[in-house]
Amino acid sequence: KENGKRKKPKFWRPISCPVCPAGRHDDAIELRAPKHADTAVNRTAGRKRAIPPRFTKKSKLKLSEYLKNMATPEIEAQLAPLRIAVKEYGDLVRELKANGAPKIDIDKAVVELKARKKKLEETEVALAPKEASFDRLKLEDLLKRRFFYDQSFSIYGGVTGLYDFGPMGCALKANMIQEWRKHFILEEGMLEVDCTSLTPEPVLKASGHVDRFADWMVKDLKTGECFRADHLIKNAAEKIMSDKKADEATKHALQDVLARLEGFDDKDMHEVITKFNFKSPSTGNDLTPPIAFNLMFPTQIGPTGDFKAYLRPETAQGIFVNFKRLLEFNQASFIEFL
Numbered sequence: 001k002e003n004g005k006r007k008k009p010k011f012w013r014p015i016s017c018p019v020c021p022a023g024r025h026d027d028a029i030e031l032r033a034p035k036h037a038d039t040a041v042n043r044t045a046g047r048k049r050a051i052p053p054r055f056t057k058k059s060k061l062k063l064s065e066y067l068k069n070m071a072t073p074e075i076e077a078q079l080a081p082l083r084i085a086v087k088e089y090g091d092l093v094r095e096l097k098a099n100g101a102p103k104i105d106i107d108k109a110v111v112e113l114k115a116r117k118k119k120l121e122e123t124e125v126a127l128a129p130k131e132a133s134f135d136r137l138k139l140e141d142l143l144k145r146r147f148f149y150d151q152s153f154s155i156y157g158g159v160t161g162l163y164d165f166g167p168m169g170c171a172l173k174a175n176m177i178q179e180w181r182k183h184f185i186l187e188e189g190m191l192e193v194d195c196t197s198l199t200p201e202p203v204l205k206a207s208g209h210v211d212r213f214a215d216w217m218v219k220d221l222k223t224g225e226c227f228r229a230d231h232l233i234k235n236a237a238e239k240i241m242s243d244k245k246a247d248e249a250t251k252h253a254l255q256d257v258l259a260r261l262e263g264f265d266d267k268d269m270h271e272v273i274t275k276f277n278f279k280s281p282s283t284g285n286d287l288t289p290p291i292a293f294n295l296m297f298p299t300q301i302g303p304t305g306d307f308k309a310y311l312r313p314e315t316a317q318g319i320f321v322n323f324k325r326l327l328e329f330n331q332a333s334f335i336e337f338l
Helices: 063-070 073-098 103-127 136-145 167-187 201-207 229-241 248-263 266-275 317-321 323-330
Strands: 039-042 047-050 149-151 163-165 198-200 214-219 226-228 291-294 298-301 307-311
Touching: 073 103, 103 248, 136 149, 163 167, 198 201, 198 298, 201 307, 201 317, 214 229, 214 266, 226 229, 229 248, 229 266, 317 323
Parallel strands: none
Antiparallel strands: 039 047, 149 163, 198 307, 214 226, 214 291, 298 307
């Protein structure tokens, strides 16, 4: 102490704390992290907030695996018939494929298999004990507060699907790439290439991406909100099929639609939306006919803007166009790459 006041030593520095809202302890004089109780005090606001619970190894287990290992006889009695039902249709799908059954029969069996799997998962979630649950929102909140990652341009409202990695996120990403290289490059002996993200239009025209790499979208006629047509049909059909008051003929017709949905074009989707009077899920308004939305980001190369290009939609395209060079480099009749 000096003049009755505690003097800070020369080696003093604030102690960073990942738990407290302020993130640091300016009044600390020892180089050790402060101990916290179940709540932390926000010194600026004078209010308490709950500390998110630490994630244990048990919470990282998959829910289905947890229930297989830890389920009580009562829980197992409820899950066993559902698992048998899933296995039954899984075997049926494999049998149909092995026997060369018509595609529509296989698709119908796959739809039923997915429905049974969904019912099993919902039952597992309902029966799972609290210690087996995993709070994704708390994990996301923790990762964003520690700046593992955050939404890009968040101070200007952000853009869905774009994210920035913070210091810890970059370190985690670098470690994952290092492990990837260690396994596939060093141990498996595969060839690594790093290709440009910009791809000229002729390349993607030859691969069919320019003409076919698109989703069918519908718009709300009043608000302009967009929806993927296949997702809208699927969600609306499942809602009707789960309604006990809906007639059986409609349910069978919708089941047939779901089985063939992947092969539908814009005319087929518009016919289904019109026939079953599907509306906007947000407002209940009418919808436009489906329009094609190309999933690739277009750009131009050069000052004239005449040379069109796209951001490559798939990482594999670089190895395909460089296949001959890689074959010559490897001096072999075949090569393996990833």
